[in-house]
Each structure stands twice: as structure tokens, then as C-alpha cells.
Amino acid sequence: MQKRYLGKSGLEVSAMGLGCMGLSFGYGPATRTHEAVELIRAAVERGVTFFDTAEVYGPWLNEEVVGEALKPFRDRVVIATKFGFTFGDDNKQQILNSRPEHIRDAVEGSLRRLKTEVIDLLYQHRVDPDVPIEDVAGTVQALIAEGKVRYFGLSEAGAQTIRRAHSVQPVTALQSEYSMWWREPEQEILPLLEELGIGFVPFSPLGKGFLTGAIKTGTTFGDDDFRSKVPRFAADALEANEKLVILLGELAAEKEATSAQIALAWLLAQKPWIVPIPGTTKLHRLEENLNATEFSLSDAELRRITQSLERVKITGERYPAALQARVGR
Numbered sequence: 001m002q003k004r005y006l007g008k009s010g011l012e013v014s015a016m017g018l019g020c021m022g023l024s025f026g027y028g029p030a031t032r033t034h035e036a037v038e039l040i041r042a043a044v045e046r047g048v049t050f051f052d053t054a055e056v057y058g059p060w061l062n063e064e065v066v067g068e069a070l071k072p073f074r075d076r077v078v079i080a081t082k083f084g085f086t087f088g089d090d091n092k093q094q095i096l097n098s099r100p101e102h103i104r105d106a107v108e109g110s111l112r113r114l115k116t117e118v119i120d121l122l123y124q125h126r127v128d129p130d131v132p133i134e135d136v137a138g139t140v141q142a143l144i145a146e147g148k149v150r151y152f153g154l155s156e157a158g159a160q161t162i163r164r165a166h167s168v169q170p171v172t173a174l175q176s177e178y179s180m181w182w183r184e185p186e187q188e189i190l191p192l193l194e195e196l197g198i199g200f201v202p203f204s205p206l207g208k209g210f211l212t213g214a215i216k217t218g219t220t221f222g223d224d225d226f227r228s229k230v231p232r233f234a235a236d237a238l239e240a241n242e243k244l245v246i247l248l249g250e251l252a253a254e255k256e257a258t259s260a261q262i263a264l265a266w267l268l269a270q271k272p273w274i275v276p277i278p279g280t281t282k283l284h285r286l287e288e289n290l291n292a293t294e295f296s297l298s299d300a301e302l303r304r305i306t307q308s309l310e311r312v313k314i315t316g317e318r319y320p321a322a323l324q325a326r327v328g329r
Contacts, residue, residue, distance in 0.1 A: 001047025002293050006199025007273050009172040011121065011151050013078050015268065015293045017050030018043045018286070019203055019279035024062035026226040031281050033065055040069035042283055044077065046290055052175070052201070052277045054082035054125055055110055059091055063113035071115045080175075080201075081110045082155060084125035096326070098128035100139040107148055123153035123175055127329040133161050137168035144169070153201075156327040159192050171198050175277075176327075178202035180211060180263050181232075181244055181314050190271065202267060205276035206289075208233075211263040213245050229320050237316035244312045251305065257295060260285075262305075264292035269302055 002015040023036040031039075040051065053066045063081060070077050083106035086097040110119060122143070124136055143149040151172035154162060165171055174193060178185045179202065193200050208227055209215050217239045221228040231237060248259040255262060260278075267276050278289045297305070317324060 001049075001290070003049075004199075004272060004275050006121075006151075006173045006201070006275060007193065008197030009151060009170065009199065011078065011172055011199070013050035013275055014048045015275060016048065016264070016290060017052055017080075017201070017275055017277040018048050019277035020051055020053045020062055020066050021057045022279040023281060024065060025057040025059075027281075028222055028225050030058075030061060033068070036065045036281075037069040039281065039283060039286065040066065041073075043286060043290075044070070044073050046287070048290070049076060050078045050080070050275060050277070052080045052203070053114075054123075055106055055113075056082070056085050056087075056094060056125060059085075059087055060109070060113060063110055067114035067116065074116060078120040079114060079116065080121035080123060080153065080173075081114065081119055082123040082125035083107065083110070084123075084128065084155075096126060096128045096130070098124055098131045098136050100131075100135055103136065103139045104143070107143060111148065118147060119149045121151045121153050121172060122149045123155045123173075124157070125155050126326045127154075127157050127161055129329060133157075133165045134168050137165040137171075141169040158328045159188050161329060162189075162192060162198070163196070166196050166198070171196070173199040173201050173275075175201040175203055177204045177318060178267065178274075179205045179207050180248070180266060180309060181207045181241065182318055183309070193273075194271070199273045199275065200271065202274060202276045205267050205278050206260055206263055210238075210241065211245070211248060211259060213249055213259045217242055230316075230318065231320065232314075232316035232318050234316060240313075240315035244309075244314065247308050247312060251301075251308075255295065257292075258288055260288055261292040261295055262297075264289060265295040265297050266302070266305055268293065269297050 004015045024030045053062045085094045140152045153173040155175040227233040252259045
């Protein structure tokens with residue numbers, strides 16, 4: 001497995017990480033713990049050193065699974081987790097909370113569940129408009145000085161927030177959605193990250209499964225699947241967006257690859273400090289995704305893909321309105 005550095009921070013990780021959320025949260029019933037542990041350990045065996053989780057995934061369950069799975073390999077892997085929420089009485093309502101005292105409480109809980117003495121990369125999961133980002137960055141800076149955290153990250157933050165946070169405590173990585181069907185980061189975020197020397201960790205690099213080609217017009221999702229609430233996965237949007245899947249399929253056939261591999265290889269080619277974190281619950285999909293690191297797309301192929309993408313108009317918002325209001329702040 002190739003390695004990459006997240007920006008200029010010195011944090012080296014595998015060129016592709018594993019997003020662990022879907023093992024416990026967001027896409028239907030949680031994977032049985034022993035199966036999730038086996039999958040994560042299979043990723044380690046195949047050279048993955050970068051694993052992403054968060055207290056909100058479950059909540060709490062995913063951190064416990066990741067901690068159990070990675071305990072035997074702790075000195076070989078980088079674990080990223082996130083703070084930024086408290087939960088309602090039913091543990092389902094997510095309430096923004098990045099007050100300094102809560103950050104400290106969240107970190108103590110994450111350390112315990114992850115069975116570790118230090119969190120390698122700690123993200124603020126979503127910007128809290130009620131807490132100045134300077135206070136957040138300062139709190140993480142103190143946690144780094146105390147040896148409980150190694151690096152600081154932000155998730156779905158806007159450009160000015162990134163710049164303000166970075167002036168207090170250097171930001172190692174930004175985690176936000178980025179893929180062939182969500183390219184907004186190219187407009188303002190990628191140039192800023194390059195300027196500041198910050199790495200980029202795209203989540204949903206396969207469009208929550210859409211870019212694999214497995215989701216067709218007429219596909220439906222259960223109530224416990226997050227995609228059932230996403231406008232981009234509504235029936236009319238799926239039909240309109242199928243043009244992108246057709247394009248990917250044509251490119252994949254030419255390269256004797258899969259659609260997922262082309263989508264991931266394209267993402268890896270955008271910048272050397274981009275590290276995607278596709279998630280899966282299946283071993284054969286894990287292997288398929290990781291094999292994308294072995295593909296190379298020529299400059300001519302990348303230009304052709306970009307030109308083709310420009311002709312595809314994507315339909316539907318990527319989040320319901322309430323969640324959309326929490327990104328890019």
C-alpha cells in the first residue's frame with residue numbers, strides 16, 4: 001500500500017483509509033461486532049493504516065468496535081475520531097456542542113472506547129456557531145500539549161473557519177465530502193488547503209454507494225438508511241443522475257476496472273495530499289477499493305474525465321435541509 005502525507009503536518013497514512021461509520025451507523029442495522037472486527041483487521045493486513053470513526057456513530061458503538069479491532073495493531077495504525085455533539089434522551093438527537101469542557105469530556109470517552117492513550121487525529125465533527133473556533137482550536141492545542149491528542153482536524157468547515165482555526169493550532173486535515181458527484185471543494189477549499197499545507201480526507205468518495213453502479217433507478221432504502229432522507233437519492237434524482245454512472249461504466253470498461261476504482265483513482269489523482277476513506281461492510285468491496293491505489297490515470301484520461309463530468313448535471317441536494325445548514329460554516 002502506498003503512503004501519503006496529510007498536508008505538511010508530517011502525519012503519514014496509507015494512500016487510502018477505511019471509513020468505519022457504516023459498520024455501525026447510517027446504512028441500516030449495525031454489522032455484527034465480530035464481523036466488523038474481522039473486516040477492520042483484514043484492512044490492516046492489506047496495508048491500511050488510517051481508520052476513521054466518531055463518537056456519534058452509534059452513538060459510541062463504532063469507537064468501541066474500532067478500538068477492539070485495532071488494539072493488537074495500535075503501534076501500526078492512525079486512528080481518527082471526532083467530537084462535537086451531545087445527544088438527546090433517546091441518544092438519537094444530535095445537538096451541536098463544542099464547548100471546551102465538552103470537548104475534554106468527549107476525548108476522555110473516546111480514549112476509553114478506543115482503548116488507547118492518544119487520539120492520532122481529532123476532528124471537530126461540525127462547526128458549532130455558539131463557540132468561537134479559536135476556543136475550539138485552543139482546547140485541542142491544550143490536549144495535544146497534554147499528550148492526549150496528536151493532530152487537529154476539522155470536518156465540513158468553511159474557508160474562513162479553517163483559516164481562523166489554523167492560526168491558533170495548525171490544522172492537519174479537513175474531512176469533507178468530495179467525489180465525482182460532489183465537486184464543490186474544488187472552488188474554494190482545495191486552493192485554501194494547498195496554501196495552508198492542510199491534508200484533505202474525502203468521505204463518501206463513492207457517493208454513498210451511487211458511483212459503484214450498484215444503485216439503480218428504482219432503488220429504495222429502508223427508514224434506518226440515511227439515504228432514504230437524502231434528496232439526491234430520491235427516485236427522480238436517481239434517474240437523472242444515472243448519466244454519471246453510465247459514464248463511469250464506460251471508463252471502467254476501457255481500463256478493465258470497476259466504476260468504484262475509476263472514481264477512487266480520479267480522486268487520488270487530484271492532489272497528492274488527498275486520502276479518501278471509502279467505507280464498506282464486505283471484504284470483496286474492501287479489496288476492490290484498495291486496488292484503486294494501483295491504477296494510474298494519464299493526464300489525457302484525467303482531462304477527458306473532467307470534460308465529461310462538466311457535461312453531467314447532478315440533480316438533488318446532498319443533505320436534507322436541516323443537515324445542510326450545518327456544513328460550510
